[in-house]
Amino acid sequence: MAKKIWIVYKTESMNAPGWEKRQLMPRGGLTNILWENWTWEENPEIPQVGDKTRDYENLSDPGNGVTHGKDGDWVVTRVQQFFASDTEERIVVCYCSYQPVTSDWEALQRGESVNQMLATVE
Numbered sequence: 553m554a555k556k557i558w559i560v561y562k563t564e565s566m567n568a569p570g571w572e573k574r575q576l577m578p579r580g581g582l583t584n585i586l587w588e589n590w591t592w593e594e595n596p597e598i599p600q601v602g603d604k605t606r607d608y609e610n611l612s613d614p615g616n617g618v619t620h621g622k623d624g625d626w627v628v629t630r631v632q633q634f635f636a637s638d639t640e641e642r643i644v645v646c647y648c649s650y651q652p653v654t655s656d657w658e659a660l661q662r663g664e665s666v667n668q669m670l671a672t673v674e
Contacts, residue, residue, distance in 0.1 A: 555591075555592070555593070555594075555596060555640045555641070555642065556590070556591075556592055556639075556640065556641045556642075557590070557591045557592075557593075557596055557598075557641070557642050557643070557644060558588065558589075558590055558641075558642075558643045558644070559588065559589045559590075559591065559598075559599065559643075559644045559646065560585060560587075560588045560643065560644070560645050560646065561585070561586045561587045561588070561599075561605055561626065561628070561646045561648055562583075562584045562585050562586060562645065562646070562647060562648065563584040563586060563626075563647075563648055563649075563650070564584075564629065564647050564648065564649055565584065566582065566584050568584065568649075568650055569625075569650045570650075571584075574586070586605065586626055586648060587605060598631065598633070598644055599628050599631060599644065599646045600628065600631065601628055601629060601630065601631060602627065602628065603627070603628045603646075604623045604624055604626065604627055604628075604653075605623075605624035605625075605626040605627075605628075605648065606621050606622070606623065606624055607621065607622050607623075607624045608620070608621045608660075609621075609657070611657060618660065619659065619660060620657040620658060620659055620660060621657070621658055621660055622655040622656060622657045622658060623653055623655040624653075625650055625651060625652040625653060626648040626649070626650060626651070627648060627649055627651045628646045628647070628648055629647050629648060629649045630646075630647040631644060631645070631646050631647075632644070632645045632647075633645075
């Protein structure tokens with residue numbers, strides 16, 4: 553059975569680099585959350601200490617999906633998991649430190665589009 557897991561990446565402190573760009577909407581309050589992800593996988597991979605975050609971008613058409621990825625500047629330094637007592641749901645909090653790296657963008661491998669997959673079913 554798939555487990556519902558919310559993975560949250562956050563800085564170790566509110567004044568970590570880039571703090572002025574991290575705002576919650578709609579009120580604009582500051583946050584130390586870098587990124588979040590939901591997964592419903594059967595056997596999900598939980599982030600480990602030493603894992604790097606990933607950055608994603610569409611290099612030819614910014615803001616319109618993603619085409620490339622690269623290692624980010626944040627490294628997981630501590631992981632805490634919180635389990636619900638009555639369900640399979642859990643929250644994983646990954647605390648991260650800023651450790652800038654120089655990495656190259658790599659093209660993402662994409663499968664068929666939804667329209668292509670549906671066309672083969674018909």
